[in-house]
Amino acid sequence: MELDSEGLLPKGLLFSVAGARGIVGESLDGTVVKRLARAFCSILPPGPVAAGRDTRPSGIELQGAAMDAIAACGRDCIDVGIATTPTVEMAVERSGAAGGIIVTASHNPAQWNALKFLDRRGIFITKEMNRRLYDALRTEGGSVAAEGKRGAVLADTGASARHMDAILSLGIVEPEVIRKRKFRVGLDCINGAGSVIAPGFLKELGAEVVALNCEADGRFYRDPEPRQENLHELAGLVANEQAGKAMEE
Secondary structure (H helix, E strand, C coil), X not given: CCECCCCCCECCCEEECCEEEEEECCCECXXXXXXXHHHHHHHCCCCCEEEEECCCCXXXXXXXXXXXXXXXXXXXXXXXEECCHHHHHHHHHHHCCCEEEEECCCCCCCCEEEEEEECCCCCECCHHHXXXXXXXXXXXXXXXXXXXXXXXXXXXXXXXXXXXXXXXXXXCCCHHHHHHHCEEEEEECCCCHHHHCHHHHHHHCCCEEEEECCCCCCCCCCCCCCCHHHCHHHHHHHHHCXXXXXXXX
């Protein structure tokens, strides 16, 4: 893996307020992820760290590397599994974790992946925390726990269900009113993380869901960016299935 001009970080690894991203195998791999996770642990207050991922095939290895590094730092790791970014954010906030890592490249093409970092509130870390993370990474910050102090990996299999319940219980949402409209909805999750929550959420609201690519297997059949040129199949589905209509009782 080619390093930057200082010989410290992989060339092409990009940093922003949303985290660190790169092309898998070129600027991002399990070793880089472990360095990132250790550095992140070094700037967090005490407590467990949650980790989740989208469905990209590379995410299996990269989330595993992140959780291994978290545990090696002596912290318990809450494994949220495949989940949307907001689901992981809520899991951090409601579990009392010290922070969270989401392995996802969002709308970037399939060859990319990334780590997004959350503070204990379940929101992206501040500019100051990003600076501290970057400094710790460049100086190999982050210590490994003493022998026998390795943290545990704790599975959280209910994060998506809790997220859905939390939305439905919001005072500004009126589920019964929505159910009475009997919406017909075309849904394209491109086999991404939305597949684990969006179809069930819409059905809970009484919608008839016409699903497209909701297998959560990470096989993106198109560029994830929701641009007009990438939405022809969904547009055709909506038109052919007459989605978007509501038949109010």
